[in-house]
Amino acid sequence: MGKRIAIIGGGPGGLVSLKTAIELGLDAMLYEKEQYIGGIWAPGVGKTWHSMQTNLSYFSCMFSDYPWKYSNGDGDLFPNQSMVYQYLSDYVKHFGLQQYIKLSSGVEKIDHVKDDNSWNLFIKHDHPPINYSHIIIAIGIFSKAPSIDYSHVPGIEYFKANGGKVLSGSHYKSPHDLEKKNVVVIGGSYSGCEISTDICQHSNELINVIKRPFWYIPKTIEGKPVDVVFYSRESADRNSKLTEEKARENKVNYFKKITNNNGQIPTLQVDTTLPVFVVITPHYIDRVKEEKIKIVYANQFQGFNKQGQAIFDQLTESQKNSFKVTSSTVTKHIDQVIFCDGYRCNLSILPQELLENISYDEQDKFVPVLLHKTVFAQDFSTIFFVGMYKGPYFCSMELQARWICMIIAGLVEYPTKEEINQGIKDQKTIKDKLPKEQFPNPKYVEYCDYIAKKIGILPPDNLEQTLKHTGNQDLYAMIFHQFMSPVAFKLWESKYIDPQTFEKEPNQKSVHFLKEIKQLFYRDEQ
Structure with missing residues (x-):
């Protein structure tokens, strides 16, 4: 069987996984149980209220190659539910993803086929199961609303x-x-x-x-x-x-x-x-x-x-x-x-052997699963997770998706057994630490750069000198001293450059957007 990818979940993590897979020429299909894409941002069925806005600006709530249409500073910097949903809908249309998305198609169960390490998906109303070589779980950590427990409230x-x-x-x-x-x-x-x-x-x-x-x-x-x-x-x-x-x-x-x-x-x-x-x-x-x-x-x-x-x-x-x-x-x-008791992670569709392997605990809102870099399970090399940590941002979810899809496409190596074992030990340490911090993985910048290095797009330490030779010395300040924008991870594509030199011309659309950020927020610092 060729490489066929099933992506479970139509929120931001699932959509960027689908777009990345299709871009790399992979055979992929996304399954969303609701009638709309968007995940928590979907209209009606989402987990937002009418006046709710993002608590980060649209400079963070975007993917690297699809900036917001009013990125020149017009409009509210903090989009509401309908605006985020519209952004995601436009993203789907812009990259022609509609034909690869099955709405109202909830996955009821996933079985692991040990003979060839593939997976059988049981889709609601579909029969028989559909077989895929790889699975990306992108339902997110906030996939289940809590049942209201009154027992602790006397009277x-x-x-x-x-x-x-x-x-x-x-x-x-x-x-x-x-x-x-x-x-x-x-x-x-x-x-x-x-x-x-x-x-x-x-x-x-x-x-x-x-x-x-x-x-x-x-x-x-x-x-x-x-x-x-x-x-x-x-x-x-x-x-x-x-x-x-x-x-x-x-x-x-x-x-x-x-x-x-x-x-x-x-x-x-x-x-x-x-x-x-x-x-x-x-x-x-x-x-x-x-x-x-x-x-x-x-x-x-x-x-x-x-x-x-x-x-x-x-x-x-x-x-x-x-x-x-x-x-x-x-x-x-x-x-x-x-x-307001928060959301929980619902992975009940996964086989019991996998749930035990990743130490799944639905009641744990802090670290509900143990995964290497919140992406990789131990001993299950054909299933991956996107957005499975508290506080997922568009940028980190996109980098996770790129890492996963490049592994499936054979462009980068799968993590070593030692890396995965150590990564899971690190997550266990975080899970068990008392008193608990607010976020288990708070080092957002370092996490993004770790993945960027793994997939060959993190600029080398001598980038400042390299950019001086190519006349792009201002770009160094925009990358390292200013806000870490998602578009910075599209300046260079690893398949087009030698990561040791980075002498290829950067993507001009990305450069233009970084200049917009500089003009908006760093004008007085020039």
């Missing part, structure tokens, strides 16, 4: 019996049904903060129950999108020279500065002895200051009494002022509780 049955409504954050779409209502949002990460911010302008009272405060980071810092500020090779190189303790200290001091110590709000003061957790949310602090969002800690929320009222206990002086009470205990009539 929740009284709340419901008295007319109270319960909703999962995954089903929240709009605040308009909550006009003049009293609402409790449980959860203090991204969705909890942003849904609270969305509702509080319409509700009568909004109470956000959090375990502990995070750093609440604005989307722009001194006129630059937060991702443009955070992600550069220069800053990654600088941080790599610091001890873990010094890097942590620098982070805390920087976040104190850009958030004004979380607006000096008493209930949002961060315990700096704990791992650094952040939420990119532009209006949350302001809404808390305005008392449109009231903060209660999880250990203060005592559940509901027999009348269905919420009980909040051991309130601090600032909280009593916010609730306008004198007692440290208060009961409140609540109309709606929204649980």
Whole structure:
């Protein structure tokens, strides 16, 4: 059998995997269970609400060879759900991918054929199974909305019996049904903060129950999108020279500065002895200051009494002022509780032997699987994973897809057994470490460059001298000192150049886009 690839999942990771496979001349087909492509960004069936925007700018939410149409700075830097969906739809049309996509085609089961290391796909309503030599799993780490677990909330049955409504954050779409209502949002990460911010302008009272405060980071810092500020090779190189303790200290001091110590709000003061957790949310602090969002800690929320009222206990002086009470205990009539408990990874379609091999744990939202570089399974060389880590970006998913497809096409080597074993050990160490960090693989720049080196597109250390000889010396600054844009990984194609010299002319479309970024955000630094 020739090389035939099945790609499972029609979100960004699946689409870029399909495009890369077709570009390399591989026989590929993508299966998406919903009637739309887009994954979490799909209309109606996606996991977003109407007003939700990306928390990174469109400079990060794009693929290397398909910049946003309004990349000259027009329009909002942070696209909403419909804009991201339109971008992905345009991407499919631009590269002619429609004929390789099967919508409303959920994969119900995948079996491993040991004789030839191939895979049988059982597609909903299809019979018999379809055989593929290679599989790319691109359903992502946020593929399953949590079932609402009420068991840890005392008296929740009284709340419901008295007319109270319960909703999962995954089903929240709009605040308009909550006009003049009293609402409790449980959860203090991204969705909890942003849904609270969305509702509080319409509700009568909004109470956000959090375990502990995070750093609440604005989307722009001194006129630059937060991702443009955070992600550069220069800053990654600088941080790599610091001890873990010094890097942590620098982070805390920087976040104190850009958030004004979380607006000096008493209930949002961060315990700096704990791992650094952040939420990119532009209006949350302001809404808390305005008392449109009231903060209660999880250990203060005592559940509901027999009348269905919420009980909040051991309130601090600032909280009593916010609730306008004198007692440290208060009961409140609540109309709606929204649980923002995050998403989980659903790999139930995979064979049990593979799930055991990758130590799959659906309940683990931190490291649900053990894979080398979050891509490769041990002892299963014809199945690959894209976007299977907390915090996947378009750029890293594209590089994963290029790495995988180049391996299948025979252009680069499959990782050695030693590399895979060590990579899985590294992930196990991260999984078991306590206290846990917010993100298991936070070194985004280094991760992207690792893959780029593996596939032969990472410029060598002497690039600055090489570019001087070719008249492109400004390009060095754009690559290393400025924002690490996805387009930088399309400056040179490994199949066209000698990676030892990099003397080939760079892709001019990529150069033009990097110059746009320079003009927009680095004009005063020239």
